[in-house]
Amino acid sequence: MPNASHAITIDGRTSMEAAAYDSTVEATIERAVRMIDGDRHFAVSLWALPRGTPVDLVNRDEWPQEYIQAAGEGQRRLTVEVRRRDDAGGYEQFVVGRPGATPEAPAETISWPGGNSAVTPGEVLTADEVVDLFTAYYGTGAVPAEFSHRPLTAPTRQ
Amino acid sequence: MSIPPDPGVSAPTGDPDSLLAAASWHENLSGFFENTVTTLEFTAGSLTGENWSGEAASSYQSLTGLVVGHFRHAAMTASAAADALRRYGTKLLQLQQEGVAAVNQVVHWMTLRAADQKKLEKAQADVRTAQNAVSDAQAAINSYVPHGGPGVVATQVTAQAQKLSQAQGALQTAQTAERAAQKAVDHDDAQVHSWQTKARLIWHEAQNEAALATGSLQPLEVPPPPLAGAPATFTNVLADDAPFLAANPQLTTPFAHAIAAANAQKNHLSGSDESNDEQSILNALNSGKNLNDVKLSVPHHSGGGLLSGILAGVAVVGTEIVGGGPEDPAADAASAAEVAAIEGGSEVVEAAAAGADATDAAIEADAAAGDSAAARAGVDRGDGRDALGRFTGTGGYGADAEAQGLQDYTDLTGREAIPDRVQAKLPDGPQGRYYDGLALKPDGTYEGVEVKSGTASRDLPQRTFDNKVSPSNPATARLGGQEIKITSVRVITVP
Numbered sequence: 001m002p003n004a005s006h007a008i009t010i011d012g013r014t015s016m017e018a019a020a021y022d023s024t025v026e027a028t029i030e031r032a033v034r035m036i037d038g039d040r041h042f043a044v045s046l047w048a049l050p051r052g053t054p055v056d057l058v059n060r061d062e063w064p065q066e067y068i069q070a071a072g073e074g075q076r077r078l079t080v081e082v083r084r085r086d087d088a089g090g091y092e093q094f095v096v097g098r099p100g101a102t103p104e105a106p107a108e109t110i111s112w113p114g115g116n117s118a119v120t121p122g123e124v125l126t127a128d129e130v131v132d133l134f135t136a137y138y139g140t141g142a143v144p145a146e147f148s149h150r151p152l153t154a155p156t157r158q
Numbered sequence: 159m160s161i162p163p164d165p166g167v168s169a170p171t172g173d174p175d176s177l178l179a180a181a182s183w184h185e186n187l188s189g190f191f192e193n194t195v196t197t198l199e200f201t202a203g204s205l206t207g208e209n210w211s212g213e214a215a216s217s218y219q220s221l222t223g224l225v226v227g228h229f230r231h232a233a234m235t236a237s238a239a240a241d242a243l244r245r246y247g248t249k250l251l252q253l254q255q256e257g258v259a260a261v262n263q264v265v266h267w268m269t270l271r272a273a274d275q276k277k278l279e280k281a282q283a284d285v286r287t288a289q290n291a292v293s294d295a296q297a298a299i300n301s302y303v304p305h306g307g308p309g310v311v312a313t314q315v316t317a318q319a320q321k322l323s324q325a326q327g328a329l330q331t332a333q334t335a336e337r338a339a340q341k342a343v344d345h346d347d348a349q350v351h352s353w354q355t356k357a358r359l360i361w362h363e364a365q366n367e368a369a370l371a372t373g374s375l376q377p378l379e380v381p382p383p384p385l386a387g388a389p390a391t392f393t394n395v396l397a398d399d400a401p402f403l404a405a406n407p408q409l410t411t412p413f414a415h416a417i418a419a420a421n422a423q424k425n426h427l428s429g430s431d432e433s434n435d436e437q438s439i440l441n442a443l444n445s446g447k448n449l450n451d452v453k454l455s456v457p458h459h460s461g462g463g464l465l466s467g468i469l470a471g472v473a474v475v476g477t478e479i480v481g482g483g484p485e486d487p488a489a490d491a492a493s494a495a496e497v498a499a500i501e502g503g504s505e506v507v508e509a510a511a512a513g514a515d516a517t518d519a520a521i522e523a524d525a526a527a528g529d530s531a532a533a534r535a536g537v538d539r540g541d542g543r544d545a546l547g548r549f550t551g552t553g554g555y556g557a558d559a560e561a562q563g564l565q566d567y568t569d570l571t572g573r574e575a576i577p578d579r580v581q582a583k584l585p586d587g588p589q590g591r592y593y594d595g596l597a598l599k600p601d602g603t604y605e606g607v608e609v610k611s612g613t614a615s616r617d618l619p620q621r622t623f624d625n626k627v628s629p630s631n632p633a634t635a636r637l638g639g640q641e642i643k644i645t646s647v648r649v650i651t652v653p
Binding site for chain 2: 008009010011012013014015016017019021022028031032035040041042043045050051052053054055056057058059060061062063064065067069071081083085086087088090091093112113114115116117152
């Protein structure tokens with residue numbers, strides 16, 4: 001069995017290693033993002049596996065605590081969120097927006113079967129942008145600083 | 159140089175990386191034992207009937223069963239230990255990071271409180287000064303004796319009244335500042351209390367996890383394979399049977415390694431001792447010497463078993479709140495019980511369970527106003543996300559979980575997952591393994607796809623088998639009448 005550092009979860013349901021398969025891990029990540037069509041597939045997340053732990057030994061009720069996820073209606077209307085540990089003993093989750101997006105109230109709704117999320121126009125992202133964000137997250141554990149971060153207010157410490 | 163304040167609480171101690179490494183170590187150990195079982199069974203299966211018969215063959219067959227049973231039990235035990243260590247290591251990693259952040263917050267708010275307390279003391283001093291000024295102005299008015307003409311008296315009365323008014327105004331200002339300073343100190347106090355409580359809850363949670371891990375590990379003992387202490391009839395037969403050893407030279411090294419490793423593990427021996435023992439056993443096997451005459455290394459010092467040693471290095475003993483934090487008798491009782499459990503003792507499991515229960519009750523009580531809701535993967539908490547914030551939805555094909563998983567694999571990899579369950583076999587053993595699907599790779603070989611639902615995970619034989627599959631050691635199977643090679647394995651989890 002190959003050892004992967006990250007796993008991909010499709011539609012909040014199916015998880016498997018983010019492996020190279022027939023190309024590179026980055027190509028696998030891109031393929032995962034481009035699967036989102038708002039119908040057959042509505043969401044993808046990328047998260048780090050505990051070291052040396054195969055995906056079937058991960059307790060999904062408790063892990064991952066940190067991840068990047070995308071959901072949406074199609075390749076041009078996607079929302080991206082990141083959950084990460086904060087400095088205050090818990091976790092923060094925020095919506096990622098395009099660089100230079102001005103702070104404003106969420107006026108757009110990204111919908112998918114069984115869910116939706118209110119976002120600002122600057123937070124409606126394309127698949128190309130989401131691929132870049134996911135690839136950066138895979139490499140560094142974070143999204144590039146120039147992207148805007150709007151905190152969600154939902155409880156996040158578990 | 160300023161000394162940081164004592165936060166009164168601690169983050170959970172321990173080394174999650176070592177725990178995870180220990181988990182991998184036990185996983186490997188388990189795999190080795192399982193491989194040995196496969197080798198023994200394969201060899202026993204090939205040494206029957208026309209190949210080998212007679213008293214020695216019969217003894218060999220029956221005692222091979224005994225040895226296999228021990229190895230299999232050891233493999234399962236090591237696997238259980240690996241699971242417990244991995245679970246605890248992962249949880250401790252998370253709790254440590256949260257605990258450190260909480261302790262940092264305690265220090266932050268204590269530092270702020272010290273600064274605000276100084277401001278409060280100054281404000282209180284200002285109030286006292288202003289009160290004195292008011293008293294003095296009031297006393298001056300009370301003791302005023304008019305002198306001079308009416309115009310002068312009027313001026314003097316007005317001046318004294320103004321002085322009193324100013325003093326009263328200053329007092330009011332000082333009292334307002336005092337109230338503000340007091341409010342800031344109260345807020346700081348509340349924050350310190352809140353973060354100490356959170357740190358304490360995290361710490362107790364880590365203790366709870368440690369107790370659970372202890373409860374899982376304590377009953378486990380990886381028994382040494384029985385060869386060194388086996389009935390003389392077996393080892394005599396084994397050692398005296400030249401045809402057997404000549405026919406199965408591949409068995410000697412695994413045997414020797416297993417015996418030496420088990421002895422080293424049991425007795426905390428060094429790597430060099432283990433190597434020396436292995437060589438001694440090999441020499442005995444190769445020279446036909448009875449294994450009962452082989453002297454293995456003995457412990458250089460006394461101590462607990464390996465598993466308890468691992469836990470002792472990471473237990474949270476000694477990190478109880480040392481003062482300043484809010485106390486909770488229920489939690490403290492739980493803590494004492496768990497620390498006792500972690501440190502070992504004959505009533506370990508009971509104490510751990512009692513401590514865990516008490517801690518759970520304390521945590522639940524303390525967290526009533528907090529935010530430690532139970533996580534449930536994939537269940538919408540009301541905002542299109544589950545308890546950990548992950549998107550939820552109802553999309554999909556309406557297929558069953560396994561079919562859905564195979565379809566998702568196909569979508570992600572571009573390889574069609576064929577849902578045929580065929581038996582795969584490795585070249586070194588008779589035991590087979592069924593995968594839930596097979597996917598053709600560009601090089602013409604296949605990937606075995608295993609789908610696990612809910613909380614299920616692969617059992618030990620499955621993991622051992624999977625770990626051995628590689629391009630250089632492919633498993634074979636028949637698909638559509640053709641023999642195929644399986645060179646990799648992929649595991650998928652679905653709800």
